[in-house]
Amino acid sequence: MTAHSYFDLHVHSTDGSDDAGGTVEGYCKWVEARRKSGYHIDGFVLTEHRRYVADIDYTALAEQYGVTILRGIEVETDVGHVLVYGINDDFLARFDLSDIALPYAEVFSAAEESGGIAVGAHAGRPRIGLVEHVGERGVSLETVGIIEALNGGSSDYENGRSFDLAEEHGLLTVGGSDAHFVSALGRCLTEFDTVVTSNEELVTALRGGEFRPVRVEDTREGATRKELPSAAHIPATSGQGDLGGDAIELDESAIGQEVHVGSLEVTLHTIAEYCEALEEVNPLYTDAEWAEREGPYGSIIAPPGILNTARLRPGPDPQIRFGDQSFMAGSRLETFEPIRPGDTIEAFTQVKEVYEKTGRSGRMVFVVRRTRYQNQDGVDVAATEGSMVLRKVKALDG
Amino acid sequence: MTSQHNPLEQRFFDDVNLGDEFEELQEPTTEHVLQFMGRTGRRGEDDPGADRFTDLTTARSQGLERPIVPGNMSMAMITRLVTDWMGPLGHIIQLDVSYRRPVLHGDRIRSVALVTDAEVAPRVHLDLSLENERGERPLQGTAIVTLPTRS
Structure with a gap:
């Protein structure tokens, strides 16, 4: 055998x-x-x-x-x-x-x-x-x-x-x-x-x-093997761009430079609004009485996603000359301390990294920004990383 | 976009096993997207790229078949799956997602989470994904959460 x-x-x-x-x-x-x-x-x-x-x-x-x-x-x-x-x-x-x-x-x-x-x-x-x-x-x-x-x-x-x-x-x-x-x-x-x-x-x-x-x-022992796929199925996404080309132009001095980009006032009202938009019913965020009695923090806290509602300036611009469209490629959220009603959260952003790769849509440039969120006591409560992809696209007919 | 888990029901570390899978079915419509964007301040004159999230012509001019769901909303969908499953005393330590394909308005989305490590209390590691009816996974990611123990 x-x-x-x-x-x-x-x-x-x-x-x-x-x-x-x-x-x-x-x-x-x-x-x-x-x-x-x-x-x-x-x-x-x-x-x-x-x-x-x-x-x-x-x-x-x-x-x-x-x-x-x-x-x-x-x-x-x-x-x-x-x-x-x-x-x-x-x-x-x-x-x-x-x-x-x-x-x-x-x-x-x-x-x-x-x-x-x-x-x-x-x-x-x-x-x-x-x-x-x-x-x-x-x-x-x-x-x-x-x-x-x-x-x-x-x-x-x-x-x-x-x-x-x-x-x-x-x-x-x-x-x-x-x-x-x-x-x-x-x-x-x-x-x-x-x-x-x-x-x-x-x-x-x-x-x-x-x-x-x-x-x-x-x-698995005794398994009957399934047929391998044939191309007689519906096609997936079509190709868009090229795989290579000239070096990407950018301002490298913008990388690693952290700047203050805005702040977010967190109140019971803004927490309630956010929860309503997302149909969030977790009592830790929505029920003051329950949160005080049963919750681990002694009061209502804000869902970490509330940081997404902050109107922030974009921060340092690496001035990349590539592509005609940008998309979110990835998001990371790290939480360190609870965000409470009454907190004023200050946000500081830096361009962490710029790199390129190829995918189904051809050549892509990725810009990774890291934002640190600090409360009024100088304590970091969370950090986010967002990766934007820049690419060239072709319009679809019709 | 209803939840299949009761967020008031607490999940405990002791009851979680590697390989456990949980899911929610969601179908984000144009109405859902408009509501999300309005509530989270995403829509407006300071965000000219936002039209691809709501307008068919703009979406098609950018090579998209239909308007797409904003990345933040996809992330909110998968986050809610996790928070509903955990219960009120669960806590997300880290959530990391990668957007691999667009989620289109009207897609039938299966939000899936799968336990990949639950050895050391109170931390549980999860793999996350959104799967559409075409068998694609537009979003994939991981989360690390903590759950209370029964003892």
Whole structure:
């Protein structure tokens, strides 16, 4: 009987990916829990965005949970994202990993020459997967041998396009969850017909070709495998912009400079108004008598979301000249102390970071602002981080 | 946008297990969005980009199929799922969300939270997501909350 092993080949963590919420220990605990439910997951590969994180030692975690933790990277190329396994100094010396438009053919060749192997990530996604580039630009697949066709973050249609490409061009296929959050790990996996315990063995197994993409449900003993997706579904979002271009112009002196951007007077009335707008009925925020008698703070407090109602000035402007549209990309709220009626909250904002990456809509620039909220006693009560994405868009007809 | 959890009902750390999942179904309409924006001061002459949240023509000129739900409102939807589940003595330590696709007016949204760690009292870690009827997850995130213990 063949000794199969099951690996999630595409995982992002808070140790190296700006948009991930899953910790490596959280992933290990999740694997442990999935095993208790009868699923088979041997390990996972950390493939952080544009960063090879080699300086964190996961040995203790791996031993504690009995999970094999391997490392690769997800880089961005002129034909979309590419997963590289078996990374070494030779490969790292050849590229600036922060570049969002690396030459794809060189990435695939360099991985092979340096003892590793490259895989076209989420091949069916618009802009950042191979399918569109092969179909629209006639990109050559000469250096490409494997694509990720079963991707946990892609729609069935997108995955179906990947399988179609693989069949048409004789490519091998793998599965990966593309997990950014703990509970996503293992949704899609790769089944190897051999035992894998190290980065070197992973490369050997991928070069050997004895593997296939599976869903986590398929790893249960006696499971009947579901059909893999076809492209005969409704298409998801269409591509919008380009993947590369000139360097972004910005005023770097604005980064890290904290300024006062406004204040918020919190009263029983403003708390009541906010609760009404959100149909909030938690008595901690709405019932003075209950809050005094039963609540942990001795009085009504404000829901933390009330900070969103503050009319704040935008703060330092890094003057980025890119794109014609901005969207919220992420929000973080950290609470430290309760906000009470009668508080005057002062807000201080700084631009924490500016960076770029590519996604379904093409090239994007992210601006991360951190705002600190301080009460009249000089105590920080909360902090928020907001990430805005700037991009170029095409209008839809009609 | 009604809640399926009674926020007066207190949840205790002792009763929470890894893998527990809870959800609410929501369908944010144009009326809901207008109400949210009006109440939270999002609408007005100081916010020219706000039209894409309410106006079809503006939304389509920006490559969107329909007007979209503001990110703050999506965050409020997922926050409310958590606060309703926790009960009044629960406390959100940190809530972190990533907006991966737009939520469109009229989307049928399933707000889902899943317990990913409940080993060390009183902290509970949650994965959060909004899922639409097309099988997409427009919002994903995490929360760390504290719950009271029974002892």
